[in-house]
Amino acid sequence: DGGITQSPKYLFRKEGQNVTLSCEQNLNHDAMYWYRQDPGQGLRLIYYSQIVNDFQKGDIAEGYSVSREKKESFPLTVTSAQKNPTAFYLCASSTGQGANLNQPQHFGDGTRLSIL
Amino acid sequence: GQQVMQIPQYQHVQEGEDFTTYCNSSTTLSNIQWYKQRPGGHPVFLIQLVKSGEVKKQKRLTFQFGEAKKNSSLHITATQTTDVGTYFCAGRRGADGLTFGKGTHLIIQP
Numbered sequence: 462d463g464g465i466t467q468s469p470k471y472l473f474r475k476e477g478q479n480v481t482l483s484c485e486q487n488l489n490h491d492a493m494y495w496y497r498q499d500p501g502q503g504l505r506l507i508y509y510s511q512i513v514n515d516f517q518k519g520d521i522a523e524g525y526s527v528s529r530e531k532k533e534s535f536p537l538t539v540t541s542a543q544k545n546p547t548a549f550y551l552c553a554s555s556t557g558q559g560a561n562l563n564q565p566q567h568f569g570d571g572t573r574l575s576i577l
Numbered sequence: 578g579q580q581v582m583q584i585p586q587y588q589h590v591q592e593g594e595d596f597t598t599y600c601n602s603s604t605t606l607s608n609i610q611w612y613k614q615r616p617g618g619h620p621v622f623l624i625q626l627v628k629s630g631e632v633k634k635q636k637r638l639t640f641q642f643g644e645a646k647k648n649s650s651l652h653i654t655a656t657q658t659t660d661v662g663t664y665f666c667a668g669r670r671g672a673d674g675l676t677f678g679k680g681t682h683l684i685i686q687p
Contacts, residue, residue: 501682551619566612568619570619571619
């Protein structure tokens with residue numbers, strides 16, 4: 462079955478450490494996204510990528526970094542510069558680029574990150 | 578930047594009652610999408626509205642897009658326990674993708 466796989470499901474980090482969240486899709490989608498969701502809140506866009514080797518900052522990119530070396534993969538690194546990283550992180554993908562970014566987004570199951 | 582406001586934040590209903598959530602944008606939207614997130618799950622796409630004044634139905638769910646393309650609503654008739662979850666609207670943010678509302682949490686009392 463096609464889909465989006467996020468790993469791990471739960472992640473614990475010590476303060477001062479960087480940590481990388483994995484996101485892989487086999488839907489052949491061009492666009493991929495990272496969102497952060499805090500309890501009772503909506504989804505806030507961290508980074509998105511419309512094509513390989515290109516990505517753009519979203520609303521809350523500070524303290525995060527991404528790469529898009531392959532179409533299928535869009536890993537997110539939460540750096541030590543992110544002061545409040547505890548949250549639920551969701552990866553999504555969609556078809557289309559640019560003006561065609563109206564397509565539905567398909568989400569992974571998410572990664573819950575906690576600070577020890 | 579573009580903001581998408583969604584109300585109410587929480588809605589408690591008795592099973593069998595109707596439910597409505599409203600979404601308002603500060604700017605005209607090219608389209609609006611609706612998602613449902615079950616407790617502990619991830620958002621799942623429900624529908625997309627594109628045309629001014631558009632109305633779409635999915636069984637007990639009715640989706641509307643305002644004439645000015647700045648507001649939208651989702652109405653559920655005769656709620657069931659399977660409707661529990663958070664309903665998000667999401668509007669197109671220029672050329673960059675979607676801006677999500679904060680969602681409406683639907684709690685159903687049997």
